[in-house]
Amino acid sequence: MPLVTPFRTSYDDTFFIESVFVRLESEGIAGWGEVTPWETPLYSAEWAAGVFDLARRWCAPRLLGQEVDSTWHLQRLLSPVRGNPFARAAFDVALWDWQARKQDVPLWQLLGGSDGVVAVGADFGVVDGVPELLRLIGSAFDAGFGRVKLKVKPGWDVEVIREVRKAFPKGVFHVDANCSYTLDDIAILRQLDEFNLAMIEQPLGYGDLLDHAKLASRMKTPICLDESIASLKNAQQALEIGACGIINIKPGRVGGVSTALDILKHARERKVPCWIGSMLESAVGSSFCLALATLPGMGYPPDIFPSSRFYERDLANREYSLCGPGQIRAFEGPGIGCEPSPDQLEGMTIDSFSLRA
Numbered sequence: 001m002p003l004v005t006p007f008r009t010s011y012d013d014t015f016f017i018e019s020v021f022v023r024l025e026s027e028g029i030a031g032w033g034e035v036t037p038w039e040t041p042l043y044s045a046e047w048a049a050g051v052f053d054l055a056r057r058w059c060a061p062r063l064l065g066q067e068v069d070s071t072w073h074l075q076r077l078l079s080p081v082r083g084n085p086f087a088r089a090a091f092d093v094a095l096w097d098w099q100a101r102k103q104d105v106p107l108w109q110l111l112g113g114s115d116g117v118v119a120v121g122a123d124f125g126v127v128d129g130v131p132e133l134l135r136l137i138g139s140a141f142d143a144g145f146g147r148v149k150l151k152v153k154p155g156w157d158v159e160v161i162r163e164v165r166k167a168f169p170k171g172v173f174h175v176d177a178n179c180s181y182t183l184d185d186i187a188i189l190r191q192l193d194e195f196n197l198a199m200i201e202q203p204l205g206y207g208d209l210l211d212h213a214k215l216a217s218r219m220k221t222p223i224c225l226d227e228s229i230a231s232l233k234n235a236q237q238a239l240e241i242g243a244c245g246i247i248n249i250k251p252g253r254v255g256g257v258s259t260a261l262d263i264l265k266h267a268r269e270r271k272v273p274c275w276i277g278s279m280l281e282s283a284v285g286s287s288f289c290l291a292l293a294t295l296p297g298m299g300y301p302p303d304i305f306p307s308s309r310f311y312e313r314d315l316a317n318r319e320y321s322l323c324g325p326g327q328i329r330a331f332e333g334p335g336i337g338c339e340p341s342p343d344q345l346e347g348m349t350i351d352s353f354s355l356r357a
């Protein structure tokens with residue numbers, strides 16, 4: 001799905017997204033899932049074509065014809081597949097949609113959300129200069145967004161954030177470094193402490209839990225982990241060693257909605273706030289993020305966007321738009337309340353397969 005403007009992060013300039021969709025059918029009911037690991041193995045070790053191949057050769061055959069009584073059971077059936085959380089998530093989320101459709105309730109209600117309306121955040125990648133960035137931030141606050149997230153990378157960090165803070169002294173901001181620093185950059189990272197940021201997201205490498213713990217002990221700004229948390233175990237270990245004070249949960253990155261719920265439960269017991277991220281999915285994939293974001297006790301507005309923020313036309317048959325200042329309302333179901341629009345799906349499909357028990 002092409003993006004209306006390229007999304008620039010420390011990883012790459014992204015011009016389009018590649019998703020893997022799963023349609024899981026049983027008892028005459030179909031559930032849809034979508035994961036978007038990106039078309040390149042840059043955000044994580046996974047990438048869309050790899051996830052697609054793994055889904056075809058290893059994941060789908062393990063589920064075909066099985067009696068599956070819960071999404072956690074599905075996770076156990078897929079557990080011999082090492083790593084690859086996006087591939088496992090594709091099936092996990094499809095089964096969540098299926099379950100909610102079978103019970104004829106919206107997914108967000110099935111998960112325990114009390115209200116389908118979520119206050120979301122605005123998010124800007126690296127852009128062509130500070131004036132452009134300030135203009136974008138101004139329009140986001142004018143539109144009622146309660147907080148703004150800014151991508152940073154070496155060369156686009158302290159001085160940019162200084163200008164931003166000067167222009168918006170009261171705005172709630174945080175920065176996301178997408179793994180682009182090391183502990184050698186601690187002097188730069190510590191300068192960010194003066195800007196009263198809500199958090200710094202994933203400053204160091206995805207495998208560097210210990211380095212994050214060292215950094216956290218030397219910074220005032222809370223460290224949030226994103227790329228580092230690909231499982232419940234990662235979250236448990238990160239919290240045990242003090243590698244972060246807040247966790248970003250993306251259902252795709254952690255292996256599905258089921259694992260997301262496990263991490264939320266663990267973090268809640270440790271009184272560590274979590275918030276929900278997304279990967280630039282269509283409205284199908286965003287729906288799973290949004291459903292999680294409706295749960296009570298979320299620590300921060302999620303990265304979930306109106307469809308028009310990134311796409312000319314969403315691949316799904318319904319689009320998300322703001323329902324109030326900086327707010328998005330979850331579809332009324334059943335399930336996620338949307339599915340791929342057939343003509344869009346046909347026009348954009350690169351490859352597909354179908355297996356039957």
Ligand code: MG
Pocket residue numbers: 176178201202226227248277
């Ligand atoms: Mg992030």
